[in-house]
Amino acid sequence: MKAASTELLHFLAHACELEQEAHDRYTELADALAAHNNGEVAAFFRAMAEEASRHLAEVSLLAAGLPLPELKAWEYDWPGAEAPETASHEAAHYRMTLREAMELALAQERSAGAFYRDRADRAGEEDTRRLASEFADEEAEHAERLALRLQDLPAVSELAREDDDPPHLPE
Known part of the structure; x- marks a missing residue:
């Protein structure tokens, strides 16, 4: 077996971090929604965390025994402030519906797919290009499955986030 290139090692380090961040964020969201008794959405986020895990x-198995670089948080080459598959805290709401959660996850799957596709397109070596393309295709499959599931869900009502018992603040 030939030695892994620096480009491939950096790609695998990014892929490991991307999936770890996705797992951690979906777990955080699942815990938060469970604490707010939004069990259906919490279960969905937990399933997304398991998928990321x-x-x-899979990526860890591919990287097993390879000297992956230990990158600092600011050394990752993400298209935004966080890893592409990491759902933002701001996008979540304790009363979010399953549709909203799936739409959020769909956007994250597409973001991860675009990241991997970009890596495949920019790769200078065949091994990195092939692996990044496979990862992009896998993310596209996940996005397609979510898009199909979304077709069966009702539209979100404008009243979905209306708080039945708004906080009472002292004046």
């Missing part, structure tokens, strides 16, 4: 295991 499976992807991380």
Whole structure:
């Protein structure tokens, strides 16, 4: 087996971090929604965390025994402030519907797919290009499955986030 290139090692380090961040954020969201008794959405986010965990295991297996670089947070080359598959805290709401959660996840799957596709397009070496393309295709499959599931869900009502018991603040 030939030695892994620096480009491939950096790609795998990014893929591991991307999936770890996705797992961690979906777990945080699941815990938060469960604490607010939004069980349906919490269960969905937990399933997304498990999917990210499976992807991380796959990438970790590919990287096993390889000297991946230990990058600092600011050394990752993300298109935004966080890893592409990391859902923002600001996008979540304790009363979010399953549709809203799936739309959020769909955007994250597409973001991860675009990241991997960009890496494939910019790769200078065949091994990195092939692996990044495979990852992009896998993210596209996940996005397609979510898009199909969304078709079966009702539209979100404008009243979905109306608080039945708004906080009472002292004047």
